[in-house]
Amino acid sequence: MTGTPGALRTATADLNGIARGKRLPGRMADKLMAEGLRLPLSALNLDVWGEDIAGSPLVFAGGDPDGVARPTGRGPLPVPWLAGSGTLVPMWMFHEDGRAFEGDARQALSRLxxxxxxxxxxxxxxxxxxxxxxxxxxxxxxxxxxxxxxxxxxxxxxxxxxxxxxxxxxxxxxxxxxxxxxxxxxxxxxxxxxxxxxxxxxxxxxxxxxxxxxxxxxxxxxxxxxxxxxxxxxxxxxxxxxxxxxxxxxxxxxxxxxxxxxxxxxxxxxxxxxxxxxxxxxxxxxxxxxxxxxxxxxxxxxxxxxxxxxxxxxxxxxxxxxxxxxxxxxxxxxxxxxxxxxxxxxxxxxxxxxxxxxxxxxxxxxxxxxxxxxxxxxxxxxxxxxxxxxxxxxxxxxxxxxxxxxxxxxxxxxxxxxxxxxxxxxxxxxxxxxxxx
Missing domain, CATH: 3.30.590.10 (Glutamine synthetase/guanido kinase, catalytic domain)
Structure with missing residues (x-):
């Protein structure tokens, strides 16, 4: 992916199926594919407004820790609805030690x-x-x-x-x-x-x-x-x-x-x-x-x-x-x-x-x-x-x-x-x- 033009959009499905992620410059493509992306675990457990769940152990009680979002292997994909040459990288969530994050809907399907x-x-x-x-x-x-x-x-x-x-x-x-x-x-x-x-x-x-x-x-x-x-x-x-x-x-x-x-x-x-x-x-x-x-x-x-x-x-x-x-x-x-x-x-x-x-x-x-x-x-x-x-x-x-x-x-x-x-x-x-x- 070296030299990927345009912006990268990382996308992980929360429990409502809403895409959560980050926009990155294209020069970060190789690093993203090799190392993944740090993202709060709580990002996959937001309500439909995109707000934290009150009392969730993923937020203040646990210090709102990061996990690692890693590419699913499906992508990078074009983003046909936007102007420019950006790409979309579908991701799913893991703990830092490599374990699957069980609050991830895609991980739930994989487990089954x-x-x-x-x-x-x-x-x-x-x-x-x-x-x-x-x-x-x-x-x-x-x-x-x-x-x-x-x-x-x-x-x-x-x-x-x-x-x-x-x-x-x-x-x-x-x-x-x-x-x-x-x-x-x-x-x-x-x-x-x-x-x-x-x-x-x-x-x-x-x-x-x-x-x-x-x-x-x-x-x-x-x-x-x-x-x-x-x-x-x-x-x-x-x-x-x-x-x-x-x-x-x-x-x-x-x-x-x-x-x-x-x-x-x-x-x-x-x-x-x-x-x-x-x-x-x-x-x-x-x-x-x-x-x-x-x-x-x-x-x-x-x-x-x-x-x-x-x-x-x-x-x-x-x-x-x-x-x-x-x-x-x-x-x-x-x-x-x-x-x-x-x-x-x-x-x-x-x-x-x-x-x-x-x-x-x-x-x-x-x-x-x-x-x-x-x-x-x-x-x-x-x-x-x-x-x-x-x-x-x-x-x-x-x-x-x-x-x-x-x-x-x-x-x-x-x-x-x-x-x-x-x-x-x-x-x-x-x-x-x-x-x-």
């Missing part, structure tokens, strides 16, 4: 993937990210005007090519940027809310896929601003329209490269059903990961394309866990609960943790659901933030998946945010989360 590896298994994950393109120049955000016509859509227009054509300049830049960053962006579609779109990211090994999702959200935010708009992954940025989801598709390979969810039939293997059983058993307790913010719960409206009941089924988009059709070799499960505001590292960890729990302690799910899940008498995920926080904090299943320090830090973060958010009206809450998550 080590458990898969010990079983000779490799999970593959693909994601579908929904977002809105908005005009946030007023107190109440509204759909962004088409750069082509200057018009705003009054409603959703599902799978409309005209909608995509109206924003072609943005999407052309977005896909070019994704290619430059090594992100395998697939199909783009218009969705059911005005100004709402979905982009798929290809199946890859789970850590690479989580990196892709986190970096892609950063890219979408940046490109939207470059084009005079705001991008929002907020779970429900427009109160009267459908919200944003983050759906993930999971399959698991064995040492020969065979899909352990495939038994040659449409039904899928017993291992697939065990994985589904594990995900269902963990779903309520892990809801805080899938819906991490107060406004996240506005998305859980029956009949609004966001699952509320703990259920599964084949080719059924009203359930929380869907088994898509297609060739048996591609048999997989689709986890549909999370909002677009979820931290991809924690979200992938919670989903894969459920998969591993179901495989390790074979867990048989109930019968697959047919018909409209919203009309069935089902156990429900928590419908409010405080219940979800309490359930996550007390969960024995979560304690088997995430390290105690991460659980304690995440719970403390969410409790602090809940106290502060209680003083804000709906408009202020929307303005806070609109383009930050």
């Amino acid at each position: 993937l080590d458990r898969f590896s010990k079983r000779g298994l490799v999970p593959l994950v693909g994601s579908e990210l929904e977002f809105h393109l908005l005009d946030d120049s007023r107190a109440m955000p509204r759909p962004a005007a088409s750069p082509r016509s200057g018009h705003r859509r009054p409603g959703g227009d599902i799978l409309s090519l005209r909608q995509l054509d109206d924003f072609e300049v943005f999407f052309a830049d977005l896909y070019e940027g994704a290619e430059a960053m090594g992100l395998r962006a697939g199909a783009a579609i218009s969705e059911g809310s005005p100004g709402q779109f979905e982009v798929t990211l290809d199946h890859r090994e789970a850590m690479r896929a989580a990196d892709d999702a986190w970096l892609f959200k950063m890219l979408v935010h940046g490109m939207a601003r470059k084009h005079g708009m705001a991008a929002s992954f907020m779970a429900k940025p427009l109160p009267d329209h459908p919200g944003n989801g983050l759906h993930v598709h999971v399959s698991v390979m064995d040492g020969t490269g065979a899909n352990v969810f495939d038994d040659g039939t449409e039904r899928g293997s017993q291992t697939l059903r065990q994985a589904i059983g594990g995900c269902l058993a963990l779903m309520a307790e892990a809801t805080l990961v899938f819906a991490p913010h107060g406004p996240s719960y506005d998305r859980f409206v029956p009949g609004a394309h966001a699952p509320t009941g703990i259920s599964w089924g084949y080719e059924n988009r009203t359930v929380a866990l869907r088994v898509p059709g297609g060739a048996p070799a591609a048999r997989r499960l689709e986890h549909r609960l999370a909002g677009g505001d979820a931290n991809p590292y924690l979200m992938f960890g919670a989903v894969l943790g459920g998969v591993l729990e179901g495989i390790a302690a074979p867990t048989e799910p109930p019968a697959p659901l047919t018909g409209n899940a919203y009309e069935k008498d089902l156990d429900q995920v928590p419908g409010d933030w405080i219940t979800a926080i309490d359930g996550f904090a007390a969960s024995h299943g979560i304690a088997r998946i995430f390290a105690p320090q991460l659980i304690a830090n995440f719970v403390a973060t969410k409790r602090q945010e809940a106290r502060k958010l209680a003083d804000l009206d709906a408009a202020s809450r929307r303005a806070l989360y609109l383009d930050i998550v």
Whole structure:
């Protein structure tokens, strides 16, 4: 990297998935790659405002010690949304003695993937990210005007090519940027809310896929601003329209490269059903990961394309866990609960943790659901933030998946945010989360 032009931007994901780091001159590139970067451990445990967590042992009680942020090996990457020739270096956090920092969301996913590896298994994950393109120049955000016509859509227009054509300049830049960053962006579609779109990211090994999702959200935010708009992954940025989801598709390979969810039939293997059983058993307790913010719960409206009941089924988009059709070799499960505001590292960890729990302690799910899940008498995920926080904090299943320090830090973060958010009206809450998550 000697002689790297422009500024370096180091980026580490905090527990909310917000990038924290430093801007460095290009001449420091070799030193950064060799030695890493000293950064307070507490930087990964900030609330959504970017403020310290009151009473955190990482701050005053412990003297606010530094850790060492080290390059993940993914980068340096271009920064397509900014002028100039700067680069982005994704990082993750370690203690000075080389131990992984257990309060780091990326380290949490790595720890879980080590458990898969010990079983000779490799999970593959693909994601579908929904977002809105908005005009946030007023107190109440509204759909962004088409750069082509200057018009705003009054409603959703599902799978409309005209909608995509109206924003072609943005999407052309977005896909070019994704290619430059090594992100395998697939199909783009218009969705059911005005100004709402979905982009798929290809199946890859789970850590690479989580990196892709986190970096892609950063890219979408940046490109939207470059084009005079705001991008929002907020779970429900427009109160009267459908919200944003983050759906993930999971399959698991064995040492020969065979899909352990495939038994040659449409039904899928017993291992697939065990994985589904594990995900269902963990779903309520892990809801805080899938819906991490107060406004996240506005998305859980029956009949609004966001699952509320703990259920599964084949080719059924009203359930929380869907088994898509297609060739048996591609048999997989689709986890549909999370909002677009979820931290991809924690979200992938919670989903894969459920998969591993179901495989390790074979867990048989109930019968697959047919018909409209919203009309069935089902156990429900928590419908409010405080219940979800309490359930996550007390969960024995979560304690088997995430390290105690991460659980304690995440719970403390969410409790602090809940106290502060209680003083804000709906408009202020929307303005806070609109383009930050």
